[in-house]
Amino acid sequence: xxxxxxxxxxxxxxxxxxxxxxxxxxxxxxxxxxxxxxxxxxxxxxxxxxxxxxxxxxxxxxxxxxxxxxxxxxxxxxxxxxxxxxxxxxxxxxxxxxxxxxxxxxxxxxxxxxxxxxxxxxxxxxxxxxxxxxxxxxxxxxxxxxxxxxxxxxxxxxxxxxxxxxxxxxxxxxxxxxxxxxxxxxxxxxxxxxxxxxxxxxxxxxxxxxxxxxxxxxxxxxxxxxxxxxxxxxxxxxxxxxxxxxxxxxxxxxxxxxxxxxxxxxxxxxxxxxxxxxxxxxxxxxxxxxxxxxxxxxxxxxxxxxxxxxxxxxxxxxxxxxxxxxxxxxxxxxxxxxxxxxxxxxxxxxxxxxxxxxxxxxxxxxxxxxxxxxxxxxxxxxxxxxxxxxxxxxxxxxxxxxxxxxxxxxxxxxxxxxxxxxxxxxxxxxxxxxxxxxxxxxxxxxxxxxxxxxxxxxxxxxxxxxxxxxxxxxxxxxxxxxxxxxxxxxxxxxxxxxxxxxxxxxxxxxxxxxxxxxxxxxxxxxxxxxxxxxxxxxxxxxxxxxxxxxxxxxxxxxxxxxxxxxxxxxxxxxxxxxxxxxxxxxxxxxxxxxxxxxxxxxxxxxxxxxxxxxxxxxxxxxxxxxxxx
Amino acid sequence: xxxxxxxxxxxxxxxxxxxxxxxxxxxxxxxxxxxxxxxxxxxxxxxxxxxxxxxxxxxxxxxxxxxxxxxxxxxxxxxxxxxxxxxxxxxxxxxxxxxxxxxxxxxxxxxxxxxxxxxxxxxxxxxxxxxxxxxxxxxxxxxxxxxxxxxxxxxxxxxxxxxxxxxxxxxxxxxxxxxxxxxxxxxxxxxxxxxxxxxxxxxxxxxxxxxxxxxxxxxxxxxxxxxxxxxxxxxxxxxxxxxxxxxxxxxxxxxxxxxxxxxxxxxxxxxxxxxxxxxxxxxxxxxxxxxxxxxxxxxxxxxxxxxxxxxxxxxxxxxxxxxxxxxxxxxxxxxxxxxxxxxxxxxx
Ligand SMILES: Cc1ncc(C[n+]2csc(CCOP(=O)(O)OP(=O)(O)O)c2C)c(N)n1
Ligand code: SF4
Ligand SMILES: [Mg+2]
Numbered sequence: 001x002x003x004x005x006x007x008x009x010x011x012x013x014x015x016x017x018x019x020x021x022x023x024x025x026x027x028x029x030x031x032x033x034x035x036x037x038x039x040x041x042x043x044x045x046x047x048x049x050x051x052x053x054x055x056x057x058x059x060x061x062x063x064x065x066x067x068x069x070x071x072x073x074x075x076x077x078x079x080x081x082x083x084x085x086x087x088x089x090x091x092x093x094x095x096x097x098x099x100x101x102x103x104x105x106x107x108x109x110x111x112x113x114x115x116x117x118x119x120x121x122x123x124x125x126x127x128x129x130x131x132x133x134x135x136x137x138x139x140x141x142x143x144x145x146x147x148x149x150x151x152x153x154x155x156x157x158x159x160x161x162x163x164x165x166x167x168x169x170x171x172x173x174x175x176x177x178x179x180x181x182x183x184x185x186x187x188x189x190x191x192x193x194x195x196x197x198x199x200x201x202x203x204x205x206x207x208x209x210x211x212x213x214x215x216x217x218x219x220x221x222x223x224x225x226x227x228x229x230x231x232x233x234x235x236x237x238x239x240x241x242x243x244x245x246x247x248x249x250x251x252x253x254x255x256x257x258x259x260x261x262x263x264x265x266x267x268x269x270x271x272x273x274x275x276x277x278x279x280x281x282x283x284x285x286x287x288x289x290x291x292x293x294x295x296x297x298x299x300x301x302x303x304x305x306x307x308x309x310x311x312x313x314x315x316x317x318x319x320x321x322x323x324x325x326x327x328x329x330x331x332x333x334x335x336x337x338x339x340x341x342x343x344x345x346x347x348x349x350x351x352x353x354x355x356x357x358x359x360x361x362x363x364x365x366x367x368x369x370x371x372x373x374x375x376x377x378x379x380x381x382x383x384x385x386x387x388x389x390x391x392x393x394x395x396x397x398x399x400x401x402x403x404x405x406x407x408x409x410x411x412x413x414x415x416x417x418x419x420x421x422x423x424x425x426x427x428x429x430x431x432x433x434x435x436x437x438x439x440x441x442x443x444x445x446x447x448x449x450x451x452x453x454x455x456x457x458x459x460x461x462x463x464x465x466x467x468x469x470x471x472x473x474x475x476x477x478x479x480x481x482x483x484x485x486x487x488x489x490x491x492x493x494x495x496x497x498x499x500x501x502x503x504x505x506x507x508x509x510x511x512x513x514x515x516x517x518x519x520x521x522x523x524x525x526x527x528x529x530x531x532x533x534x535x536x537x538x539x540x541x542x543x544x545x546x547x548x549x550x551x552x553x554x555x556x557x558x559x560x561x562x563x564x565x566x567x568x569x570x571x572x573x574x575x576x577x578x579x580x581x582x583x584x585x586x587x588x589x590x591x592x593x594x595x596x597x598x599x600x601x602x603x604x605x606x607x608x609x610x611x612x613x614x615x616x617x618x619x620x621x622x623x624x625x626x627x628x629x
Numbered sequence: 630x631x632x633x634x635x636x637x638x639x640x641x642x643x644x645x646x647x648x649x650x651x652x653x654x655x656x657x658x659x660x661x662x663x664x665x666x667x668x669x670x671x672x673x674x675x676x677x678x679x680x681x682x683x684x685x686x687x688x689x690x691x692x693x694x695x696x697x698x699x700x701x702x703x704x705x706x707x708x709x710x711x712x713x714x715x716x717x718x719x720x721x722x723x724x725x726x727x728x729x730x731x732x733x734x735x736x737x738x739x740x741x742x743x744x745x746x747x748x749x750x751x752x753x754x755x756x757x758x759x760x761x762x763x764x765x766x767x768x769x770x771x772x773x774x775x776x777x778x779x780x781x782x783x784x785x786x787x788x789x790x791x792x793x794x795x796x797x798x799x800x801x802x803x804x805x806x807x808x809x810x811x812x813x814x815x816x817x818x819x820x821x822x823x824x825x826x827x828x829x830x831x832x833x834x835x836x837x838x839x840x841x842x843x844x845x846x847x848x849x850x851x852x853x854x855x856x857x858x859x860x861x862x863x864x865x866x867x868x869x870x871x872x873x874x875x876x877x878x879x880x881x882x883x884x885x886x887x888x889x890x891x892x893x894x895x896x897x898x899x900x901x902x903x904x905x906x907x908x909x910x911x912x913x914x915x916x917x918x919x920x921x922x923x924x925x926x927x928x929x930x931x932x933x934x935x936x937x938x939x940x941x942x943x944x945x946x947x948x949x950x951x952x953x954x955x956x957x958x959x960x961x962x963x964x965x966x967x968x969x970x971x972x973x974x975x976x977x
Contacts, residue, residue, distance in 0.1 A: 044975045151814065189973070236977045259965050266726055286956035288963035291725055296751040300718035303748070306721025307691070311730070315722070330642070333712050410658060423974070426966045467689045467707035467723075467730055475655065475702050477710025478694075486659065488702065491733060525881055 013230045014183050018077035020085030021179065024102045025094030026063055027056055027070045030172035034092075034257035037070025039128075039174055041185040043243040043420050045231030050534065051083035051245075053416045054151050054606070055357045064126035069101045075185070077234040082384075082534035084417065086609035092175055094118065094149070096127035103138070105120050111143045111227070113178070115171065130268075143228070147218065149174045156214035156389065162207045170204075170211035177215025184230040187216065239422040246385035246400040246414035247274070249421065250344065251281035253392025255288050258314050260393065261432035262401055265290045266299035266308035268317045270593055273356045274412040278318045298323035302330040302343065309339050312436070312466045314396055316343040321363045322352070324407075328371050333478045334405040335375040335502065338454075338462050341405040342395045343377075346415050351606045358605030359412035362581035363531050367407040367561060368588065374499050375420040376506040377401070379558040381409040383533035387423035390416060391556065397432050402509050403461050409558070411580070413607045414531045437463035437472060442484075454486035460505040462486075507560050514553045514562040522549035523624045524617065526574035527597065529555040529585050529606060538610030550617055557586070561592065569595045574620055578613050648679040655705040656749040666844035667764060671703055673823040680824075680832055691720040693745055695737035696773045697764035697843070714745025717752040720759050725946040731831070735763040739769045742798050746778070752811035755945040756835040760827070763800055763838070766845035767852050774848035781820045781927055786848075801922040801937060804838040805915045811835065812918065813936040816842035816866075819856040822934065829936055834939060835944045844929075856928050858881035867924070869935035874905040875921075877931060885924065885933075892920040894931060910939040 021038070025031040032053055041540055042049055052073040062069035075085035087107045094100035095118040106112065119134050131138060134146060153174045157167035161248040173194075180187055191209060198205035202537040219228065258265035268291065283292040291313070295301035309315030317327065325344045332343045347363045349355025363370075367379045378398050388410055395408040440449030441463060452470040454462050458625045463593040465472035474486065482489035517524075518540045528536045533554050540552045553568055555561070569575055569589060577586040584597030590597050598614050602608050639751065653675045661667045678688065688706040693697035694713035701708030707730075711719045718769045720734045734752075740751045741763045768773040768786065775788040780799060784793040786870060811833040815826040830837035842853045862957035867877045867885065874886040876897065882898045884905035894904070897905060918938040925932035 040973060044973060046975070046977065115944045238977050240970070240976055242970070242974045243652075248972075255963070255968060256965055264726070266722065268722060280882070285963060285968070286953045287967075288965075289953055291953065293722065293725060293949075295718065295721075296747050299715060300721070300748050300751065302713040303718030304722030304725070306710075306711075307719035308726035309722075310719075311723045311726035329712055330715060335710070342857050422977075423969045426969070467727065468686055473685050473706050475657075475704075475708040475710065477702070477708075479710060480711055532699045613774040 013228045015232055017230045017231070018075065018081065019090065019183065019229070019231055020073065020075045020088045021090045021092065021183075022071055022088035022102060022105065023072040023092045023175070024069055024071040024098035025092075025172070026097065027061060027068045029064055029094045030169070031070045031094065032071050034176045035074055037190050038179060038185065039074050039418065040193075040243055041180065041187075041189055042074070042076045042183075042231075043241070044189055045186055046236070048079065048081050048234035048236060048420060049074060049076045049243075050084045051075070051418045052413065054421075057355070057357050058604030062126070064095055064097055064123050066097045066101050067129060068097050071098070071102055076231050078234050080234065082537045083607070083610050086611040092179065094172070094175065096124050096129055096133070099133060100127045100129060106142065108141060109143070112139060113145045113146065113147065113175070114268040115149040115175070116146040117148045118464060129335050129519070145224065147178065147222075149215075152165045152218065153211045155209040157207045158168045159511045160206045160210060162203055164232065166204070167207055167211075167383040168379075170207040172210035173208045174215035176220075177212040178218055181216045181219035182224070182227050182229070184228065187212075192255050194624065197372060199517070205343050224581055229281045236420065237422055241420045241422055243418050244386050244421040245418040246382065246388040246410055247277040247346070247388050247416070248281055250382070250392045250408075250410060251278050251285075254316055254342070254396065255285055255290065256312075256389070256429060257393045257432065258288065258290070260429055260432050261314060261396065262388055263312065263314040263400070263434060266305060266313040266315050267292045268295050268304035268308070268315070270292070270298045270301045270319065270323060272320045272323050274348055274415040275318045275323070275344065277415065278344065278346070278400065278512035281290065289618055294493070297328040299330060302327040302341070305341055306330060306334050306337070306339060309334075309341055310337075310467070314342070314400065315340065316342040316344065316396075318346070320346050320348050320356075321350050321354075321366065322365060324363060324370065331377065331405050332373060332375045335371070335377060336478045336481075337476050338403045339405075339464070340403050342392075342397040342408060344395075344407055344408045344410065346575050347409060347411040349603075352434070355605040357412065359531070359607055360580050360603060361409070361411050362584065362603070363409065364529070364558065364581065364584040364588070367409060371475055373502060376503055376559065377404060378406045378509055379409065380406065380556055381530040381558055382414055383530060383554060385419050387415050389421075393429065394556070398509060400434050402459070402505070403464060404506060408532055411531050422472065437465040438469055440471070445588070450585055452484050452486060454481055455484050456501070460508070462500055509560055511560055511562050513564040514555060514568055516568065517552040517554070518544060519549040519551050520549040523573040524549075524620050525551045525553060525569065526613070526617065527553050527555065527569070527575060527577045527585065527589065529558055532580065535608035535613050536578060539613035539617055542610065542614050543621075548618070548621050550621070555585070558588075566593045569593050569597070573596070574624060576620055578602070578608055578616070580607070606613045631759045643803045645682045646682055648685070650675045650679065652687065653678050655703050655885075656774065657702045658675050659703050660699065662847050665696070666766065666846070667697060667700070668822060668843055670762075670823065670843065671815045673820045674704070674827065677824045677827055681828065683731060683831075687729060689723065689731070690735060691716045691723065692734070693736040693740035695740045695769070696845070697735055697737040698740060700735040713741070714740050715748060716740070717745060717748040717862040721755070722756045724757050724759055725949060728946050728950060732759050734759050734919070735781070736763060737770065737777070738763060738765045738767060738800070739777045742778045742800060742803065746803075750803065750807040753804055753807035753836045753838060755852065756810050756942050757945040758835055758947070760830045761839065762827070762830075762841055763853045764841050764843040765800055766843045766849055767797070768845050768849035770845045770848055773877065791793075799922055799926075800891060802919060804840075804920055805919045806939060807933050808813065808915055809836055809838045809938070809944045810940050811839070811936070812938045813836035814840045814842070816853060816934065816935045817844060820860070825950075826936070833939060835942060852920055853928050856932050865931050867933040869908045869910070869921070869937060869941075871908055871910045871936065873908055873937050875908050875933075876905060883931070885921070887920070892924055894924065899935040910936050912938075913940055
């Protein structure tokens with residue numbers, strides 16, 4: 001896999017086509033920041049990449065313990081990739097706990113870079129080691145690079161007059177410098193960033209700079225030359241790129257939807273991991289006329305969004321699974337009122353508090369059926385971090401043009417993971433047409449004009465008249481309404497009619513046909529939704545590269561489903577559905593289409609790796625080959 | 630959106646057309662039990678709004694669930710009958726999105742103090758521009774007679790057949806505890822007093838909270854008759870009037886005075902008029918108003934009505950809007966292309 005690069009930041013370094021690095025340390029060690037800076041440098045250099053940040057659930061878990069380990073995995077490559085990688089090639093372990101918790105993730109023969117200074121009695125005990133793994137045979141079969149990072153960082157900072165305790169905090173920059181050297185990363189962007197970030201703390205800036213430079217120089221002086229490689233630029237489509245995570249992309253998508261519809265954006269939200277960053281991001285964008293309302297609870301958050309939507313704003317509420325559970329009744333109200341509303345569920349491990357900082361995609365059934373009565377809502381799901389931008393616009397478009405609450409499903413993996421994103425041209429984004437009623441739409445017995453709020457158009461949509469519109473005063477509510485007039489009605493026939501109308505209205509929302517990736521004539525079809533896209537796509541590529549056939553359909557619209565889906569499902573001998581739950585989409589597919597959709601389940605709080613799916617596909621293909629055709 | 634409302638905005642420049650009760654009355658048949666106190670509250674409102682020169686299209690009634698919460702259906706205005714307890718939340722979103730509207734919130738004692746208690750106290754704390762009317766009948770009417778969070782201790786109801794164990798909330802005390810900027814009480818037997826109180830609520834900038842003592846003649850008949858019946862009112866209702874000594878009784882022989890243990894009822898002849906408390910609704914510290922709210926623990930004792938507190942404080946939605954305007958004045962209106970390029974970018 002190696003050849004020599006003739007140009008670039010490290011002219012003499014051999015090239016590798018990809019590398020997966022995992023930075024792991026104590027929560028206080030700044031691993032997220034280190035990973036993030038390494039990622040940015042790689043993105044700006046031109047690699048394709050994907051990231052997987054993994055945070056502990058506690059804000060300040062006891063230092064040095066396994067519970068406190070925070071990790072950041074980044075996959076960089078010279079070609080198109082779709083996942084943060086199956087297993088890291090390199091593990092940077094800043095303390096014994098990080099080594100103990102993450103060593104098993106490393107590929108056989110992989111490289112461990114550890115901060116030797118922390119491998120002393122107290123930290124070893126906190127990590128639960130009864131011996132020093134550096135001396136034992138724990139690390140046999142790995143390449144181990146022991147670096148006294150703490151000591152070297154303190155030495156580098158001594159001249160600056162930085163107190164040793166403060167200098168200790170910069171050791172993550174030492175690690176970043178070392179890794180930047182090993183992978184021939186450009187260093188200017190990182191040094192500039194330090195300058196800006198710590199502009200008002202000159203001593204901290206100086207310490208971080210010194211640590212970074214010391215780490216960078218260490219590779220050279222410690223004669224780690226043989227370790228040095230380069231990962232060349234990936235042939236990405238021409239354009240302007242930025243490295244984006246899912247929550248930022250989603251926030252920007254909501255801003256874009258507001259601009260495209262001409263409606264002010266109103267976000268009602270209550271803090272919850274991993275959704276809070278959307279509240280934070282949107283709170284920063286008042287220049288777009290965005291109103292953010294941190295409510296007293298999730299119910300008030302959705303209630304306020306409904307109120308704002310009734311008043312003519314783009315009403316949005318963002319949360320995670322536990323919050324969606326609380327919003328259920330209000331979503332039913334929005335179904336009954338037929339008001340636009342976007343409900344964003346950034347899924348996490350459940351039930352209850354579950355795994356707040358880990359990913360799962362087990363809220364599909366709740367999104368489909370988690371309200372009382374027959375209360376259908378459209379559901380869309382994002383597949384990559386950058387895709388969250390498009391999906392936010394799509395959710396708003398459906399909500400505003402079909403006057404309905406829409407559930408947008410993302411998850412913790414997409415929320416915090418990042419990838420390079422080719423920025424769209426604003427002019428290419430399609431405007432969202434919103435029409436409000438301004439005139440009477442009926443005549444009463446006396447020949448006078450009147451307004452009927454539930455008089456439907458050909459798409460079964462009702463007219464929305466905003467409060468403030470002269471003459472169109474009317475009352476709406478959660479009690480069953482008479483078709484047409486909207487007056488309270490308990491008539492059995494009318495209720496049945498309204499239940500059917502609400503169902504039909506949502507079921508007939510036009511949804512693009514599902515597209516098949518891979519081999520349309522394959523025996524095996526993989527159906528996915530949401531964030532499994534990366535792992536499934538990676539697996540399908542490997543299978544096809546190996547000369548076997550497999551097809552992949554990935555669903556963006558989960559309700560209604562694409563019209564061609566039934567035919568697609570029936571045109572393959574076998575259907576497998578990888579899901580981060582116990583089989584929610586697969587159950588829907590079985591119910592809807594009477595096909596034997598098989599679940600491939602993973603509920604470990606971590607995304608699938610491409611390898612896991614590749615393995616499952618190969619097994620199925622072997623079985624199919626055995627069965628003959 | 631703005632285009633749609635332009636027509637309305639143009640009209641705004643015109644005189645408000647004169648309206649009558651009929652203009653404010655919807656075509657829906659009123660479905661409360663005959664004799665229910667809710668009727669007189671509705672009448673008071675329908676007669677008051679023409680006097681206030683309010684615009685029907687700019688008026689919105691938002692309610693929760695309960696008998697009281699049916700109110701919006703009977704008003705020829707905009708209206709949303711939402712879900713149990715959540716009206717203050719929905720109304721907050723509407724008031725934030727649309728500062729041009731007059732938003733009224735209607736609900737019962739169960740709606741606003743039990744299931745929706747959290748939303749009520751937070752709306753009051755924030756001081757959102759809402760007129761909140763709590764129809765207190767000390768019972769769950771719509772669900773046919775269970776005790777509510779304002780039912781008296783010992784009360785026998787369907788769900789407390791041997792007497793209610795817990796103590797009730799005093800809605801005025803709750804509102805004052807939330808530091809509401811306008812807090813008042815009125816009752817369904819006195820239309821003029823209701824209208825005077827609703828008018829004050831309407832004119833108040835910020836959250837205005839009004840407790841309306843309301844008779845549920847089916848499930849809790851007469852709970853307030855000990856204080857609101859015409860022939861006992863003089864002795865049992867303590868009318869609060871700003872700037873006036875707090876006196877009551879047919880001869881104004883009773884008064885209210887500040888004692889070390891709080892506010893107490895006194896015999897004016899004994900204590901001297903100079904020692905009777907002069908009502909000041911503008912005291913910023915809510916403690917005095919709170920003490921006044923504690924005079925009557927049950928409707929068996931003289932009970933203050935009128936405006937307990939009315940102070941100025943920044944209104945929530947306009948303060949939120951001001952932050953947005955300030956940022957836009959500084960940075961200009963946001964540009965989506967700039968936003969997409971606001972993180973480090975690179976060219977391929
Ligand atoms: C979520 C929910 N829980 C319970 C109910 C049933 N419910 C309807 S009204 C009500 C209480 C009504 O009491 P109150 O708010 O005092 O209003 P009133 O009928 O006395 O005017 C209850 C419990 C409901 N509609 N929704
Ligand atoms: S049950 Fe009571 S509150 Fe409800 S309408 Fe009848 S009398 Fe009025
Ligand atoms: Mg009640």
